[in-house]
Amino acid sequence: MNNRMINGHFDGGSLLPWTCTNASPAAPSAAKLHGGTVNSSISQYVKVNPGETLELLVALSDVRAPLTISVVYYSASYAFLGYGLIKNIPFNAGNKGTMNVRETVSAAPAGTAQALILINKLPQGGSSDVMVTGVELFSGAEEESMVVDIFKLIQGNQSLIKN
Numbered sequence: 159m160n161n162r163m164i165n166g167h168f169d170g171g172s173l174l175p176w177t178c179t180n181a182s183p184a185a186p187s188a189a190k191l192h193g194g195t196v197n198s199s200i201s202q203y204v205k206v207n208p209g210e211t212l213e214l215l216v217a218l219s220d221v222r223a224p225l226t227i228s229v230v231y232y233s234a235s236y237a238f239l240g241y242g243l244i245k246n247i248p249f250n251a252g253n254k255g256t257m258n259v260r261e262t263v264s265a266a267p268a269g270t271a272q273a274l275i276l277i278n279k280l281p282q283g284g285s286s287d288v289m290v291t292g293v294e295l296f297s298g299a300e301e302e303s304m305v306v307d308i309f310k311l312i313q314g315n316q317s318l319i320k321n
Contacts (some may be wrong), residue, residue: 209300223285
């Protein structure tokens, strides 16, 4: 499967090519969304085709702040076409542990050329920094194809076992 996100695991402590607001690299491989009363976010545009469904996976730790995770569809000229996902995560949802978010994103509408993936820590007094340790985005068709290939492999091995 092909992860559409570029540097989705923040390799080498770099946040490039992510667009960041009140976010910074955190060693060894994470993006730190700064806590407190500031809005803090990371975002990235990815190529998407009309009608395509996506699977989004986000790995977080120290989730003691309200968050939103969004997928927003745009045309090639950046005209807004609609939302594929808005996931709200309340304050203290993950406490001090890790949280893995896996969401199926609605199909891209006609005219879609790209999607904006946005992870946003909302401002709230007393909220902590949140670590984003991984972001992955896959086509639903790629995931379905992989499952079909696995089933074919299993069926092929069963016929070998029977012979």
